[in-house]
Amino acid sequence: MNILICNDDGYLAQGIAVLARVAAEFANVRVVAPERDRSGVSNSLTLDRPLRIRQAANGFYYVSGTPTDCIHLALHAMPEFTPDLVLSGINHGANMGDDTLYSGTVAAATEAYLLGISAVAFSLNDKGDRYWDTAEAVVWQLLSHLLQAPPTVPMLWNVNIPAVPPDLLQGCKITRLGRRHHAQSIVPARNPRGEEVYWIGPVGEVSDRQQGTDFAENEAGFVTITPLSVDLTDYRQMGEVAEFWQGVAL
Template structure:
């Protein structure tokens, strides 16, 4: 099995190194990651300048672009083969509920999925973030399970793992995305030059965190595994919008 690994924390991130070390034991891996932290980059592509691909002393490749750029460049130009899987992470922090819209970690996996490749985004959830090994072992287990089965279509999985030792992990639960309250207000400050600047506020607390959600699974010290889809169509509103327009549409 050949796996493309990426992330949004940058090619120097400890979570990336831990993931690559573990997956290299069970597959052929190549790492293509951003040259700097691109957290919150979502699915953005760099279209206003050329991308540069460089190789670090670690053997990892890094790109002066977004997580989506990294996977797109690797699959459509750099590699002379299509990977069997894309694994993105291990992100330093949660990607649950509404976070998935903004997450560069999820975006890297999404790009693999859009290119027809089964993809996993994996994140470590907690305050100290020391047990990357736990998340890496979960990722390895999922990859092995994937390799042992036949799949008729690619899938996109969002995985969040509690920051606990592996022997304290209470299993893996298949979940749906929960929902957060709206984000905290922006923080107003002055730059050293006296200019008014604004910092984006913290993410809101969990609002929908009931049974079956990713938030609830993490509260129970379980890893959450949520299958994602890309179709954003709100089908239940199609007829309502037609009626609002007041005309029949072809």
């Protein structure tokens, strides 16, 4: 089996090193990741300049582009390695609720899924370096179970690992995405030349952490697995919209 690994934190991130090390116990591994942190770029493609691929001393490949770029280059510019599974992460910080729309980590997995390859995005709900042993143990257990019976049709899963020591893990739950209030503030500042610049502020508070959501169960110490879909159609509104536009002649 071949496993392709990507992330959005860059090829030097600790999380991708952990993920590659664990995955290598189960399969042949290739890492193709951005050359620098590209968090929050979602599914963006680099269309205004050419891309480069380089190989680091540790064997990882790094790309001068986004996580989505990395997936396309890994599949189409490096055809000698055909992945059976794509893993993305381990992200430094959670990717839950509507944060998944912005996440480059989830985007890499999504792009693989769109191209017909099963993919799993892994994120650790901690931005420090305290719980990598927890993340490593969780990834090992999940891959061990997943690869016993690999999926026969492409699937897309979003996995979030709680910020607890391994002995305090409560188990694993299948969850739905929660919701976060994204009324982001704009933080004005001035650069060294005195020009006004702006920072995008921090994310808002969680607005839906009901039981069964990724936010609630992860906070309770559970590893959360959320199966994702890329169909954005709101089927509940189709009848209402059809009624609204009935009789319009174009």
